[in-house]
Amino acid sequence: MITDHGVYKHLAQKNASKIVLLVMDGLGGLPMHVNGLTELETANTPNLDRMAREGTNGRSLPIRPGVTPGSGPAHLSMFSYDPVRYDIGRGVLEALGIGFDLGPDDLAARGNFATVDENGLVTDRRAGRISTEECVRLCEKLQANTSLADEGYEIFIEPVKEHRFVLVIRGEGLGGELTETDPLVTGKAPLPVEDESGTAEGAHTAALVNKWVAQARAVLADEPRANSLNLRGLAKDPGLPQFTDIYQMRAAAIAVYPMYKGVAQLVGMDVIDFEGDRPKHEIAALSRVWEDYDFFFIHIKKTDSYGEDGNFDAKVHEIEAVDQIIPDLLALDPTVVIVTGDHSTPAKLRSHSYHPVPTLFWGEDVMPDNVSAFGERASETGAMGVFHATGMIPWALGYAGRLARFGA
Amino acid sequence: MITDHGVYKHLAQKNASKIVLLVMDGLGGLPMHVNGLTELETANTPNLDRMAREGTNGRSLPIRPGVTPGSGPAHLSMFSYDPVRYDIGRGVLEALGIGFDLGPDDLAARGNFATVDENGLVTDRRAGRISTEECVRLCEKLQANTSLADEGYEIFIEPVKEHRFVLVIRGEGLGGELTETDPLVTGKAPLPVEDESGTAEGAHTAALVNKWVAQARAVLADEPRANSLNLRGLAKDPGLPQFTDIYQMRAAAIAVYPMYKGVAQLVGMDVIDFEGDRPKHEIAALSRVWEDYDFFFIHIKKTDSYGEDGNFDAKVHEIEAVDQIIPDLLALDPTVVIVTGDHSTPAKLRSHSYHPVPTLFWGEDVMPDNVSAFGERASETGAMGVFHATGMIPWALGYAGRLARFGA
Numbered sequence: 001m002i003t004d005h006g007v008y009k010h011l012a013q014k015n016a017s018k019i020v021l022l023v024m025d026g027l028g029g030l031p032m033h034v035n036g037l038t039e040l041e042t043a044n045t046p047n048l049d050r051m052a053r054e055g056t057n058g059r060s061l062p063i064r065p066g067v068t069p070g071s072g073p074a075h076l077s078m079f080s081y082d083p084v085r086y087d088i089g090r091g092v093l094e095a096l097g098i099g100f101d102l103g104p105d106d107l108a109a110r111g112n113f114a115t116v117d118e119n120g121l122v123t124d125r126r127a128g129r130i131s132t133e134e135c136v137r138l139c140e141k142l143q144a145n146t147s148l149a150d151e152g153y154e155i156f157i158e159p160v161k162e163h164r165f166v167l168v169i170r171g172e173g174l175g176g177e178l179t180e181t182d183p184l185v186t187g188k189a190p191l192p193v194e195d196e197s198g199t200a201e202g203a204h205t206a207a208l209v210n211k212w213v214a215q216a217r218a219v220l221a222d223e224p225r226a227n228s229l230n231l232r233g234l235a236k237d238p239g240l241p242q243f244t245d246i247y248q249m250r251a252a253a254i255a256v257y258p259m260y261k262g263v264a265q266l267v268g269m270d271v272i273d274f275e276g277d278r279p280k281h282e283i284a285a286l287s288r289v290w291e292d293y294d295f296f297f298i299h300i301k302k303t304d305s306y307g308e309d310g311n312f313d314a315k316v317h318e319i320e321a322v323d324q325i326i327p328d329l330l331a332l333d334p335t336v337v338i339v340t341g342d343h344s345t346p347a348k349l350r351s352h353s354y355h356p357v358p359t360l361f362w363g364e365d366v367m368p369d370n371v372s373a374f375g376e377r378a379s380e381t382g383a384m385g386v387f388h389a390t391g392m393i394p395w396a397l398g399y400a401g402r403l404a405r406f407g408a
Numbered sequence: 409m410i411t412d413h414g415v416y417k418h419l420a421q422k423n424a425s426k427i428v429l430l431v432m433d434g435l436g437g438l439p440m441h442v443n444g445l446t447e448l449e450t451a452n453t454p455n456l457d458r459m460a461r462e463g464t465n466g467r468s469l470p471i472r473p474g475v476t477p478g479s480g481p482a483h484l485s486m487f488s489y490d491p492v493r494y495d496i497g498r499g500v501l502e503a504l505g506i507g508f509d510l511g512p513d514d515l516a517a518r519g520n521f522a523t524v525d526e527n528g529l530v531t532d533r534r535a536g537r538i539s540t541e542e543c544v545r546l547c548e549k550l551q552a553n554t555s556l557a558d559e560g561y562e563i564f565i566e567p568v569k570e571h572r573f574v575l576v577i578r579g580e581g582l583g584g585e586l587t588e589t590d591p592l593v594t595g596k597a598p599l600p601v602e603d604e605s606g607t608a609e610g611a612h613t614a615a616l617v618n619k620w621v622a623q624a625r626a627v628l629a630d631e632p633r634a635n636s637l638n639l640r641g642l643a644k645d646p647g648l649p650q651f652t653d654i655y656q657m658r659a660a661a662i663a664v665y666p667m668y669k670g671v672a673q674l675v676g677m678d679v680i681d682f683e684g685d686r687p688k689h690e691i692a693a694l695s696r697v698w699e700d701y702d703f704f705f706i707h708i709k710k711t712d713s714y715g716e717d718g719n720f721d722a723k724v725h726e727i728e729a730v731d732q733i734i735p736d737l738l739a740l741d742p743t744v745v746i747v748t749g750d751h752s753t754p755a756k757l758r759s760h761s762y763h764p765v766p767t768l769f770w771g772e773d774v775m776p777d778n779v780s781a782f783g784e785r786a787s788e789t790g791a792m793g794v795f796h797a798t799g800m801i802p803w804a805l806g807y808a809g810r811l812a813r814f815g816a
Contacts, residue, residue, distance in 0.1 A: 066806025
């Protein structure tokens, strides 16, 4: 069942409960060989195992059967927004992630600096993964030497990390369904932005973006590595219904990477600033803001990164690092804790995958099932079965007493 | 979750993978007595058990909870078409099954020769299951002696098997929601065709069909057994979205019986001709066309036939015959194999039933679950739980790497 907001908006009620959604990005895995264990099954996780034993378990389906999620849609789904209904551009997520104050007239795009050869064919889609400092310099160069002012538009070029930047075009009449310039493989030329909506607004916006891209490539032409760029995920903020309004909770997001801050902000969560990038730093941040919020989203990135690297052992160790913060988390006396991943990233596949994600619900009023450990196969025998990720928040609200009775 | 085509049409991508959907019609069963085993649990199936052990398991729900499927809807569901949304007339399926080239203006009906008494009450709904030769003679007689030419319509009367034939009326302006003439029990008179759509087209079509039925019954009146007939499933080809387009796969159907060829053809699969009617002949046909297609639907009929006969042992043996072709199937090196049934046909009930159907998914990237055998109770503990049959193809596409990532 894909859960929507309809009934919850009317039932949500405030109380003193605290709900924690602890997300290990790309948590789900696969055995590397026949009869082997997954990353999570291999990891020594006494604290997570205890929570699984005391809680109820299952596997969450992020999008649809067989569908591998991107990070944005996978997070929206955990936040209870069906990503097939709410399709958010990557540019919007990146812009929000770097703290850009995106307005309703702004069109955002994720940019990648790239290298092209003398024929204009892409030879490196990430410009040799230039340093973030280099990225900052290139963005300043583009900001100073490109302009759409003659068309009546402001532009903002903001660095993200390494070869990644954000382009925002601000002004009235932007829109459409815009294609990306990245050919996705090397040896091909970048593509023009095209509009697939068939609207005048879309055609206008595509022309405007292409005009900027041509300027920008001319400005970059003398660069040794980042002599070109591509744009992806061109879109405006869709104006999502706000998590905080629907569920009547003050919500905080604790994440290291921009993307995840962005998606949390998009649904109305406050992004918490903190020093450091390890799970222990995130739990320290959680402690600091514990009294100020009702709901806490904690995002652990490196489980996914190691999965994408095919580094089974490092992913195992990162899961163990998360296990070690669990006592500190539980010491805060949360009412309900969900431990899950946004999707699977098996080291075996070196990529995101469609496999349902082990998920546990822990709390005083959770009905314990027969599961005795946190893992793929353990969760398969759990009480929740396979459930759509949009159901996570609603179950947590129930366990936290935050939903009024439906009818008399 | 009932899966629809929306998101998949955008994500489907081609690759070199091969997907096999092996359907044992009516596979699901029941114990004949308390503490007994089902047909599948009784059968000696070392190869299927191995696939269950290496794969992931669950039970598929063809239509809706508690609903017993007909063969057409059950197959549509496995092919990812929700049969509640896509309601296909039996006449269309039968016509396609015998290779009739059904056009967009054609109305098709499944016909049954029947016996009526002097009062016009049905005494045998199948006219004593007359031979196919007899059926051919009767169809020729009807073709020669009935006509709707004065109304501007062509008619085609085509034999199927035994007492079954197909009527096709060709011409413009046909349609409506037409009721059937078969009273479904003996001792009652056939019913007139009525239109339930309330449209002028429907009323016109019902009158036209009733006019032909009256002619046909007059022509048959002197027959000793087949002195009447009934029409069922009167409808036009609904023009389904094509499986091959949605999923970007070349799809082949390997089946012995017309009905299953028909439903496969309806969604755009190529029907493969071959000699013989045993599982080994079907696997030989599979081998022959292996390089020409990406997706293969293999249909085994007799599991269902024996179930309907109440012949528990024969159904067991047929399942074992299928188990014996598994090594040849796996020798082709398929990427993903689904083994399932379209519905249950427990010998105990001598009919189709609503019980969810044991289903296994096998392949390199399938997460193995804890199931160690292929059977009703074994699959109940599988990772897939009970899932709607429309999810089968999407999962297989995921396992085969045939779906692009959803979002960034």
